[in-house]
Amino acid sequence: MDGSTMSDDIGKTLLNTPPKVVNLGLESFALELSQQGVAVVHVDWTPPAGGDPALADLLSKLGA
Amino acid sequence: MSGLVINEVRRGFYLDSVALMRLSRGIAERDGVEEAALMMGTPANKRIMDDAGLLTATGQAAEGGDLVIGIRADSHARAKEVLQEALSELDKPAGHGGAAVQWRPRTTRAALKQAPDSNLALISVPGDFAAAEARKALRRGLHVMMFSDNVSLAAEVALKQEAKTLGRLVMGPDCGTAIINGVPLAFANAVPRGSVGLIGASGTGLQEVSCLIAQGGGGLSHAIGVGGRDLKEEVGGMTTLMALDALDADPGTKHIVLISKPPAAGVAARLLERIGASGKSFTICFIGASDLTLPANARSVDTLKAAAEDALGGVALGVGFDPVMMAARAPAGRGAVWGLFTGGTLCAEAQVIFQAAGQVVASNAPIPGASPLDPGGSGHQLIDLGADEFTRGRPHPMIDPTVRDDALVEALASSRVGVILLDVVVGFGAHADPAGHLAPVLTAHRRADGPVVIASVTGTDADPQGRTAQAAKLEAAGVMVAPTNADAATLALACLGCVPGRDPTNRSA
Known part of the structure; x- marks a missing residue:
């Protein structure tokens, strides 16, 4: 993707669109966004792969 | 034990x-x-x-x-x-009151089934798992803001390379602040919309400049955080360059401000070349940097306050604030300044002000020319309490202000300390009442002949805590409140008679 296409894409999909957020981690961030009327889905996250970071990393690379 | x-x-x-x-x-x-x-x-x-x-x-x-x-x-x-x-x-059942949804997905994939038009993942999971979650979000078409820290440099580089290929932005890791399309994300403030776009490798730098632009009557198109390491040689400014392209192409952005610690030389050269190719005007604030050769459409400033003033077209901030007059109302200063900062870039900006006044300063996060911290030293010490050594295993001091309490009590009791310099950062993500936390600590431990206490409040009156209300609580606790962080540092120096043109022997007690 060349620079102009990429910046157009970021402009179209991020800067010129009201943020719609998937929140993973601190729930307070999701609550504050929700209170501002921002669309947010809070993920009830727990450490994947049985809490093994190396395995979680590998699984993310494999698309799991 | x-x-x-x-x-x-x-x-x-x-x-x-x-x-x-x-x-x-x-x-x-x-x-x-x-x-x-x-x-x-x-x-x-x-x-x-x-x-x-x-x-x-x-x-x-x-x-x-x-x-x-x-x-x-x-x-x-x-x-x-x-x-x-x-x-x-x-x-006990978790208190999920106020959340937008009843049922809660357990993965990004499930979240996107529920809300398929989502465009941004805000990730603050433990650093060990953050890169994996960011990768999953990118591959599902989301832009990513990584608040998480403790992500390896190699993982950051790999994520940013993948994001570049996908045409997606990775803000972070360790990105505390962004404002996208008027929406404050993580640690950010309620500021009006306007035509100034910010790009920053520093959370509190973005917060101070955005709030001062609001104070001066301006507003923001977007504020894009890039993470503290983006301008290192290894990362090569990947997110900063993508953000520059995006804001350059954004019709709502007329002027762009870039805020960072000094970048690696090769990265600075690439950034300045890209800036020179833009038709827009730029303000460059590389805190502590010197000898920049700038393109004609860019101006360099030394402080966050000057960055905001430049972005406002030369509007002066803090008009009516006279540090020498204000210092004259304080008890005669002696000893050193101890700065206890929750904001890393606010600490760096104070170091710039001290160095410009010819003062030797030590810090745990020294800018070029400053010394490493010497705990037994008698000189000025400006401490970033958000640095890793203070936050390992606990939240950032902007969330948990008790991190500052021990150092503050020590400073209040020390005969070596003449002035205590504080920042109070409010806004979304921050503690609900940081000034209300500080006030009783100051009241309980302050001595009549103890140090002068000076602070500034980074925030706006549209923030949940309210900047004016926070300043009033500090003033009621005997704190001298300056209009900006830079002004607070100048006032600290004035209390010690260190501002050029001031005679320290000729001041009222």
Whole structure:
């Protein structure tokens, strides 16, 4: 993707669109966004792969 | 560490760091309890608990996805009682009131089934898992803001390369602040919309400049955080360059401000070349940098305040603030300045002001020309309390202001300290009432002949805490409040007679 296409894409999909957020981690961030009327889905996250970071990393690379 | 320690491990039980901090504190305050901590069982957290004398063989066996409860009490019976109370707290239904949804997905994939038009993942999970979550989000078409820190440089580079290929932005890791399309994300402030676009490798730098632009009557198109390491040679400014392209192409952005510590030389050259190719005007604030050769459409400034003034087209901020007059109302200053900052870039900006006044300054986060911190030293010490050594295993001091309490009490009692310099950063993500936390600490420990206390408030009146209300609480506690962080540093120097043109011997007591 060349620079102009990429910046157009970021402009179209991020800067010129009201943020719609998937929140993973601190729930307070999701609550504050929700209170501002921002669309947010809070993920009830727990450490994947049985809490093994190396395995979680590998699984993310494999698309799991 | 004389008491009796017990551990309990909850397998596969996750709570975020703020929830754990609240629980830990509540349990540590109970009668008969010497110390308590609830932490996820990552290797780093287990080391912290071990150092605090809170880890037994039971806790040592925990994995990163397990919750460890450590309690040290004055008797085994009391430790067991409090442990039961802690477990009951954990088993209470979580307070999800106010969340936008009833059912909560457990993965990004499930979240996107629920809300397929989502465009941004905000990631604040423990650093060990953050890169994996960011990768999953990118591959599902989301832009990413990574608040998480403790992500390896190699992982950051790989993520940003993948994001570039996908045409997606990775803000972070360790990105505390962004404002996208008027929406404050993580630590950010309620500022009006306008035509100034900010790009920053520094959270509090973005916050101070955005708030000062608002104070001066301006507004923001967007504020894009890039993470503290983006301008290192290894990362090559990938996100900064993508953000520059995006804001350059954005019709709502007329002027762009770039805020960072000094970049690697090769990265600075690439950035300045890209800036020179833009038709827009730029303000460059590389805190502590010197000898920049700028293109014609860019101006360089030394401080965050000057960056805001330049972005406002030369509007002067803090008009009517006279540090020399204000200093004259304080008791005669003597000794050194101790700056206790929650914002890293606010600490760096104060160092710039001190150096410009010819003062020698030491810091745990020294800018070029400043010295490393010398705990026994008698000179000026400006401390970034958000640095890793203060936040390992606990939330950032902007969330948990108690991180500053011990150092503040020490400074108030020290005969070496003439002036205490503080920042108070408010806005979304921050503590609900940082000035209200500081005031009783100051009242309880202040001496009549003790140090002068000076602060500034980074925030706006549209923020949940309200900038004016926070300043009023500080003033009621005897704090001199300056209009900006830079002005607070100048006032500190004025109290010691260190501002050019001021005669320290000719001042009212």
